[in-house]
Amino acid sequence: MSDWIRHAIWWQVYPLGFVGAERTALPDGEPGRPRLRQLEAWLPHLLELGCNGLALGPVFESGTHGYDTVDHFRVDRRLGTEDDLRHVIAACHDSGVKILLDGVFNHVGRGHARFRDLLEHGPQHPSAAWFHVDGDGPDGFGYRTFEGHGGLVTLDHGNPEVVDHVVEVLTTWCDRGVDAWRLDAAYAVPPEFWREVLPRVRERHPDLWVVGEVIHGDYADFVRRSAVDSVTQYELWKAVWSSLNDRNLFELAHAVQRHGEFARAFLPQTFVGNHDVTRLASRLTDPRHIRLAVALLCTLPGVPTVYYGDEWALRGVKEDREGGDDAVRPAFAAQPERPEGEAAATEELHRRLIGVRRRNPWLAGATIGEPDLLTNDVLAFALTAGDETLEVVLNVGDVPADVQLPFEGRVEDGDGTVDDRNARVEPHAYLLVRPR
Incomplete structure (x- = not known):
């Protein structure tokens, strides 16, 4: 793994939502819409926040939401063409921005060429070996699906042809400039599959960074067994x-x-919002606590990711129904607009705290100490790396909190004061303290 990831802060976008694309694939023969290029106009916003990576959700041809891929080598025509994606990649690299793509390799959509072969010719066709075909079903046969969704057909990861296909997809797009990949539903795929795939891709692209979507479990063990570089830190x-x-x-x-234990083994991808969960501003019952969450995101070790719109405290509730993700995957304007009020204040909060991370790049691999103070309302702990130290103090109480520091300090950021070894943090606030 290249050292560049230790300096990466991603701005994550769900492209189909961001550009206001149609809900379903364009009819056959209809030309692509060059919407992906809209992202170029947002690169200054990304950079002004202090981010230096653009993490894109699905961009490949699919039937609906992008996670039912039908062609891994073709850009979704609702987003444009390969030339449009190449243009965005080049614009990112010209601005010093890395780019990450979302790879869906646990399953494919029913429109995928291999599954169409199966539908047309039956289970005796060679393409049947790409899937887990067994029993009866409405198509004349049964097949394994992802979490019960009939439109998401699980691949047979024990098939060498599937291994070769995923290697080819990853390598092809890395050849075209992609710097990193998120592996969707990586937890549903045998770790041994990734361990067979990824070294082959890294033979040509040794600086590649790969993060697997893992919800729970032994993260460090998954990284070790799968050969991914990181996992999504849902815990x-x-x-x-x-x-x-x-x-x-x-x-x-x-x-x-x-988290500190995980960070000793690998750099977790950290986040307080993404395309699959209710937005932070809707999830928190006290809006003042957004600043505490962002302070943690920007100081804890790992690879931080800001989900588009969270920097403006956008609201959105994920619902368990068809279209239930729409509220957390909104369309954005073609050009950034200057925010006002709460949105402006939250953007400034992100910019300031990402600035702390930039001034202290050692935080990416910092060690987390035992709490210096812990109550229901107050938590104080130190982040250290070599001679560097940053004390993080959080207060969710209704009155100021006093904390005895392990060193004579000065305020790095936050809402409070420091007098030698005595820190006071205001209610519902954070305080970051560096040694004098």
Whole structure:
């Protein structure tokens, strides 16, 4: 893994939503819409926040939401063409921005060429070996699906042809400039499959960074067995919003310590929002706690990711129904517009805290110390790397909190004061302290 990832901060976009694309694929023969190029106009916004990576959701031809891929080598015509994607990649690289694509390799859509072969010719066709075909079903045969969704057909990852296909997809797009990949539903795929695929891709692209979507379990063991570089840190994500809502920082302290253990083995991808979950501003019961969540995102070790619109405190609730993701995957204007009010304040919060991360790049691999103070309302702990130290103090209480520091300090950022070894943090606020 290249060292560049230690300096990466991603801005994540769900492209089909961002550009206001149609809900379903364009009819056959209809030309593509060059919408992907709209992202170029947003690169200055990404950079002004302090990010230096653009993480894109699905961009390949699909039937509906992008996760029912039908052609991994073709850009979804609702987004444009390969030339449009190449244009965005080049614009990113010209601005010093890395680019990540979302690879869906656990399953494909029913419109995928291999599954169409199966539908047309039956289970005796060679393409049947790409899938888990067994029993009866409405198509004349049964097949394994992803989490019960009939439109998502699970691939047979024990088939060498599937291994070769995924290697070819990853390598082809890396050849065209892609720097990193998110592996969708990586947890549903045997880790041994990734271990067979990824070294072959890295033979040509040794600087590639790969993050697997993993919801729960032994993250470090998955990284070790699969050869991915990182996983999505859902355990920390859940603890952040639930502990702030419950005003129970014991839960957060436990998750932070666990996160420190993971970070000793690999750099987790950290986030407080993404395309699959209710937005942070809707999830938190107290809007003042957004700043505490962002402070954690920007100081804890790992690879931080900001989901588009979270920097403006956008609202959106994910619902368990068809179209239930739409509220968290909104369309954005073709050009950035200057925010006002709460949105402007939240953007400035992100810019300031990402600035802390930029001034202290060692935080990416920092060690997390045991809590210096822990109550229901207050948590204080130190992040260290060599001679560097940053004390993080959080207060979800209704009154100021006093904390005895392990060193004589000065305020790096936040809402509070420091007098030698004594820190005071205001209610519902954070304080970041560096040694004098």
